[in-house]
Amino acid sequence: MNRLYHYPLSPFSRKVRLCLAEKRIEVELVEERYWEPTPEFLRRNPAGKVPVLRMGSRMMADSGAICEYLEETIPEPPLMPRNAEDRYEVRRLIAWFDDKFYREVTNKLLGERVFRKVMNTGYPDSTNVKAGARAIKDHLDYMAHLLDQRRWLAGDSLSLADFAAAAHLSCLDYISDVDWNRSDTVKDWYAKIKSRPAFRGILADNVPGFLPPSHYADLDF
Numbered sequence: 653m654n655r656l657y658h659y660p661l662s663p664f665s666r667k668v669r670l671c672l673a674e675k676r677i678e679v680e681l682v683e684e685r686y687w688e689p690t691p692e693f694l695r696r697n698p699a700g701k702v703p704v705l706r707m708g709s710r711m712m713a714d715s716g717a718i719c720e721y722l723e724e725t726i727p728e729p730p731l732m733p734r735n736a737e738d739r740y741e742v743r744r745l746i747a748w749f750d751d752k753f754y755r756e757v758t759n760k761l762l763g764e765r766v767f768r769k770v771m772n773t774g775y776p777d778s779t780n781v782k783a784g785a786r787a788i789k790d791h792l793d794y795m796a797h798l799l800d801q802r803r804w805l806a807g808d809s810l811s812l813a814d815f816a817a818a819a820h821l822s823c824l825d826y827i828s829d830v831d832w833n834r835s836d837t838v839k840d841w842y843a844k845i846k847s848r849p850a851f852r853g854i855l856a857d858n859v860p861g862f863l864p865p866s867h868y869a870d871l872d873f
């Protein structure tokens with residue numbers, strides 16, 4: 653059985669879960685408290701990060717590398733476009749969310765509100781929380797700008813860029829940190845992606861000590 657070592661509120665783990673589910677690859681999920689790394693965990697991934705995917709005898713780390721591997725080995729349904737220009741745009745947006753959005757928003761909001769508590773590293777830093785809450789507005793506006801011209805974030809087909817964005821936003825939605833009233837366009841996009849069967853597992857996540865809001869799993873939020 654394939655196995656994904658993950659943490660439920662890790663956006664990088666969620667991106668891989670969405671990719672696996674969309675391609676109908678079954679995996680057993682194993683929760684990894686990566687901030688308390690065991691020797692076995694570090695043997696699986698010397699970088700000490702989740703996600704890590706075990707497929708057959710192969711152990712794979714880094715969500716970007718894993719998703720591209722899955723795309724190359726299990727091409728259906730496709731999550732990358734056919735031509736180079738369109739693939740460039742998907743990769744640009746994955747980097748946007750996994751680098752810029754993560755640094756400016758996810759890490760500031762989720763990092764302070766959730767991970768400080770689970771890692772036992774003190775109280776949330778309100779300067780970081782305020783900065784994250786300010787930055788997410790610009791990101792939602794940028795998404796609205798893209799979605800005004802395209803059906804999906806990187807073009808007219810669903811792609812890994814949508815999964816990267818949805819992975820971050822779903823983690824933040826779990827702690828009620830997304831203002832869905834800011835843009836109908838972004839809300840419609842999220843409703844569309846949220847209703848995919850691949851999203852079911854993520855909507856069923858439960859992190860002890862953090863109860864998601866009622867709209868979190870509601871497809872008609």
Ligand SMILES: N[C@@H](CCC(=O)N[C@@H](CS)C(=O)NCC(=O)O)C(=O)O
Pocket residue numbers: 661662663664665686699700701702703713714715716750
């Ligand atoms: N580039 C990596 C980033 C993974 C990552 O940063 N994961 C976080 C959890 S969301 C982690 O394991 N952090 C532990 C650390 O940085 O030591 C990927 O895409 O998989």
